[in-house]
Amino acid sequence: DAGVIQSPRHEVTEMGQEVTLRCKPISGHNSLFWYRQTMMRGLELLIYFNNNVPIDDSGMPEDRFSAKMPNASFSTLKIQPSEPRDSAVYFCASTLNGWGLGNTDTQYFGPGTRLTVL
Amino acid sequence: AQSVTQLDSHVSVSEGTPVLLRCNYSSSYSPSLFWYVQHPNKGLQLLLKYTSAATLVKGINGFEAEFKKSETSFHLTKPSAHMSDAAEYFCVGGYQKVTFGTGTKLQVIP
Numbered sequence: 001d002a003g004v005i006q007s008p009r010h011e012v013t014e015m016g017q018e019v020t021l022r023c024k025p026i027s028g029h030n031s032l033f034w035y036r037q038t039m040m041r042g043l044e045l046l047i048y049f050n051n052n053v054p055i056d057d058s059g060m061p062e063d064r065f066s067a068k069m070p071n072a073s074f075s076t077l078k079i080q081p082s083e084p085r086d087s088a089v090y091f092c093a094s095t096l097n098g099w100g101l102g103n104t105d106t107q108y109f110g111p112g113t114r115l116t117v118l
Numbered sequence: 119a120q121s122v123t124q125l126d127s128h129v130s131v132s133e134g135t136p137v138l139l140r141c142n143y144s145s146s147y148s149p150s151l152f153w154y155v156q157h158p159n160k161g162l163q164l165l166l167k168y169t170s171a172a173t174l175v176k177g178i179n180g181f182e183a184e185f186k187k188s189e190t191s192f193h194l195t196k197p198s199a200h201m202s203d204a205a206e207y208f209c210v211g212g213y214q215k216v217t218f219g220t221g222t223k224l225q226v227i228p
Contacts, residue, residue: 004161033216043208043218056215091161106152107216109161 002026004110006092012116018080021113024073025094033107034067034077035091043091049075050098082117089114121145122211124219132227137181137196139222141209144190151192152210153183156221162208168192179203199226 005024013019025032034046047057052069060067064083069075079086089112095105125140143149150169154162166177173185179202183194192209204226209219 042220045216045218048216093162106164106167107162107210109154109163111161 004092004094004108006090006110006113008113009111010114010116012118013082014118015083016081017117018078019082019086019115019117021077021090021092021115023075023077023092023110025075025092026108027073029094029096029108030072031095031098031105032069032075033093033095034075035093036088037091037112038088046077048098055098079115082115084117087115087117122151122209122217122219124207124209124222126222127220128223128225130225130227131199133201134198137194137199137203137224139194139207139209139224141183141192141194141219142190143192143209143211145211149211151183151185153177153181153192153194154208154210155205156208157205165194165207199224201226201228 004026007022030051032049035043036046037043044059046059047067048055049069052072065079067077091112092110093107095107097105121144123142131137152167153165155165156162165181166175166183168175168185176182181194181196183192185192204224206221206223208221211217
């Protein structure tokens with residue numbers, strides 16, 4: 001298996017531009033997670049999907065951030081408009097089953113997208 | 119409510135000496151607990167996982183962790199550090215929600 005695939009690996013953009021990050025989870029996995037990692041705040045869970053449905057988006061910082069999962073093999077995280085404080089590494093992870101009451105599967109992480117907003 | 123606390127932000131050991139990375143958890147229920155490792159500019163990789171089957175969990179690369187309910191701890195250990203162990207380590211817990219610790223950076227001195 002190719003593992004979790006993220007694209008692009010690096011993105012440099014200017015403030016105010018729209019940014020779209022992409023993730024392909026491991027085939028057969030039913031849950032997908034988006035994380036943001038910065039030096040200041042560490043690793044933060046942004047949003048979590050189970051069977052393509054957003055379950056917990058309480059970590060999404062503000063309305064400029066949106067995430068979709070149109071099918072089981074693809075998800076996007078969009079920032080519009082982007083700001084310099086959005087600069088971070090964004091990770092996608094997937095699990096075979098979801099996280100929920102008594103069910104805590106291993107998360108498999110992608111390599112991340114390093115976003116720089118100038 | 120649940121939380122995971124990594125007690126040290128940085129740990130420095132000499133090559134060949136034991137490694138101890140500390141993690142305490144707080145949960146109303148028996149949580150699942152994980153240790154992940156992140157090498158520079160890489161994604162996170164699972165080291166080991168505890169799910170109540172056995173309190174001593176063996177992971178990859180010689181790491182192991184022991185779940186101690188009385189101490190609410192899940193410390194990560196390795197008998198002998200190798201240069202390649204230098205990385206950041208995350209303790210992760212969850213029952214209903216994923217909770218990441220703040221990470222411990224391990225430095226291995228030759």
